[in-house]
Amino acid sequence: MQIYICVKHVPDSAANITIVEKNRIDENLTFLLNPYDEHAVTEAVRIKDNLPDSEIVAVCLGKDDAEKTLRSAMAMGADRGLLIASDKNHDSIETAQALKAAIEQDGNPGLIFTGKESIDAEGMQTMFRIGALLDLPVATNVVNLDIEAGRAVVDCALSGGTANTYELSLPCVIGAGRGLNTPRYPTFPDVVKSKKKPVKKIAFYDLKIEPSKAGMKIVELEPLLQKREPKEIKGDAGEVAKKILRILKDEARVI
């Protein structure tokens, strides 16, 4: 089975974000493999352990620099990489179109993974768009996955620790959630080996994506400033408790 994992090259969550030209961030910072995609790669490797004939292909739409993220995915176990290179930022409609076109051009997906969201744009929709374009069933926030007899049985997490169980025919698209597994971080030899794995580069414009009538364009980015002015609550435990209660009652009005 060919397993495709759509991975995203995203700014390190701890990095400071600087806004330039009103609607972009200064990209001169550390970028990493999107954390949810780590679960997707780990799961693909687990599936390959049971189906050794499988091939795991990591696909990324990004700038040239995104090859690093493909290397991270390969160090974690992907067999090869596919970089759809573009200088521009794309919304999730174009992203899904590009990923779909590149995957179709490359092979025959038995399973397609994404993370349940990217931690930069937090769009939560690319997996559904890929599924709709390929006419495949989709599940997101998947925290348990069993592949059996031509179908996938998945648990999708809801709030409160509960989950719904769905059955999807194969091929299908899976948005990996955090409970899916514990990412297996690469060892030094894994990293060395990943450097020798092949990465094929294709240009976004060569995929000849039809422009969509729908779109989402960021027109402005502003820093989310914190305007809180901390006030200390002093006293012994009893006094503090009383003061908190008063604040909850009179100021916040929640009791």
Next chain:
Amino acid sequence: MMKNIGIIIELDNGKIKETNFGMITLARAKDTELFAVVMDADAASVKEDLELFGITKIVEVCLSKDQQANPVVRAKVIINVIKAYNICAVFGLSTATGKDLLPRIAAFLEASLVMDCYAVDLEQNLVKTSQYSGKTIATIKVTGDVLVFGVRPNAVEPVKAQASARIVKLKLDESNLVAKGFRVIKTSEVDESTNINLVEADVIIAGGRGMKNGDNFTILSKCAEKLNAAVGASRVAVDAGWVPYSMQVGQTGEKVSPMVYIACGISGSVQHFAGMKTSGMVIAINTDGNASIMSNCDYYVKADALEIIPELIKHLEND
């Protein structure tokens, strides 16, 4: 020209969740007609509540239990509603259910979608949401025939606007509702009586590494019960196995906007803030006066949370 707006109402055991009213408030605009779509109850039972917030049409669809449970079928029902009533914008909640529904609608229609938004301007088609782990606010211009919006629960203050509503029954063409390759095996019922939904809670009391072990979280639960609050946690508390992942607040956990967020033994990392930054009031209890949450909150207590919380419970009990 009058625009028709669709609003997907989320119910909980047959009752309208409070957080729907903020969403309706957000969707209200000049020259619009608000269509509420109710898939899990008969429209008459929710009519009064919806009228109070300005809904003028309630679309009732009749679904079997199996169809109700299937998010693909639900998405197709909404698409039927969009087509039948010429809807140009659809609002739903960015809850776990909404995250499995709204993107399906947008994907099937190749329509624009912004999840977790908290402001929408339907005249200019501009939407606001946070990006980069809550570090920035993005204003997004959306285009297309149909616009889909996922509204962040609790982010909009509900404002009443009494109207009177008419119930319209939509007859669905079953052949339009097929969920190809997708079958529901089991849906789980959330027991709301014991577990207040984290993303919809008005008050959250959360614990981090400073809680020291899983047992101490029962102290937080006890306090939460008295406050009608939900219990949250930092990733450290989750990774240590003290509490389940579903309780994690933050960038890779739930994004919450309660009226009050009480952080106990949480340092206030960027990733934690990504999930609770939009809270109304933040109260921090931490032994370290230099912890970053102490300079980024409304009230702070420099003390051991394990001494303060039991006192708080005592005072709540005597109240």
